[in-house]
Amino acid sequence: MIVSSALIENAVNEFAKLPGIGKKTALRLVLHLLKQETPQVEQFGEVITRMRRQIKFCKQCHNVSDDDVCNICASHTRNQKLVCVVESIRDVIAIENTQQFNGAYHVLGGIISPIDGIGPDQLNIHTLVERVQQHGVEEVIMAVSPTIEGDTTIYYLSKKLKDLPVKVTTIARGIAFGGELEYADEMTLARSLTNRLPLENYLQNK
Ligand SMILES: [Zn+2]
Numbered sequence: 001m002i003v004s005s006a007l008i009e010n011a012v013n014e015f016a017k018l019p020g021i022g023k024k025t026a027l028r029l030v031l032h033l034l035k036q037e038t039p040q041v042e043q044f045g046e047v048i049t050r051m052r053r054q055i056k057f058c059k060q061c062h063n064v065s066d067d068d069v070c071n072i073c074a075s076h077t078r079n080q081k082l083v084c085v086v087e088s089i090r091d092v093i094a095i096e097n098t099q100q101f102n103g104a105y106h107v108l109g110g111i112i113s114p115i116d117g118i119g120p121d122q123l124n125i126h127t128l129v130e131r132v133q134q135h136g137v138e139e140v141i142m143a144v145s146p147t148i149e150g151d152t153t154i155y156y157l158s159k160k161l162k163d164l165p166v167k168v169t170t171i172a173r174g175i176a177f178g179g180e181l182e183y184a185d186e187m188t189l190a191r192s193l194t195n196r197l198p199l200e201n202y203l204q205n206k
Pocket of ligand 1: 037059060061062071
């Protein structure tokens with residue numbers, strides 16, 4: 001892309017690094033910013049910078065948070081003994097949007113995938129085991145993708161939890177439940193949480 005300004009070109013290149021943004025869209029966004037008043041653009045930059053600098057990850061569940069402990073873990077009206085295990089923060093947002101789940105979460109930060117070099121040690125697994133041991137968690141719901149990696153992760157976690165006094169369940173997987181959690185529509189996702197199954201039933205059907 002030939003632009004008569006290196007400043008513009010640099011900005012376009014930065015926008016084009018974002019997922020789903022090609023060079024043309026990047027240019028459109030940059031030119032849009034150029035039309036704004038300077039303070040507005042400064043605020044845009046500051047909000048992004050502040051978000052990245054100040055964001056915290058909850059000490060308990062690893063969800064994004066403005067404080068050391070997130071507002072879900074800190075809530076007295078939520079069932080802290082019911083913990084839904086998910087791969088990523090996006091899954092927390094997807095489930096929260098259903099407004100049907102009143103428990104807490106545990107964000108693994110990924111999924112066991114030897115091909116990508118991701119083993120159990122790179123995930124937030126030991127904090128989950130500790131949490132179950134120390135906080136009297138009564139039920140752990142596995143809400144990870146129905147893929148080989150997801151199943152490997154479920155199997156690994158179930159072995160880690162098997163000697164602890166905790167019920168382990170998985171979300172129900174209907175036909176409509178095609179892929180990752182965030183793509184499931186809210187109704188399907190809410191239903192699959194409500195109709196969760198004991199883990200043994202899930203593993204038996206494999
Ligand atoms: Zn938390």
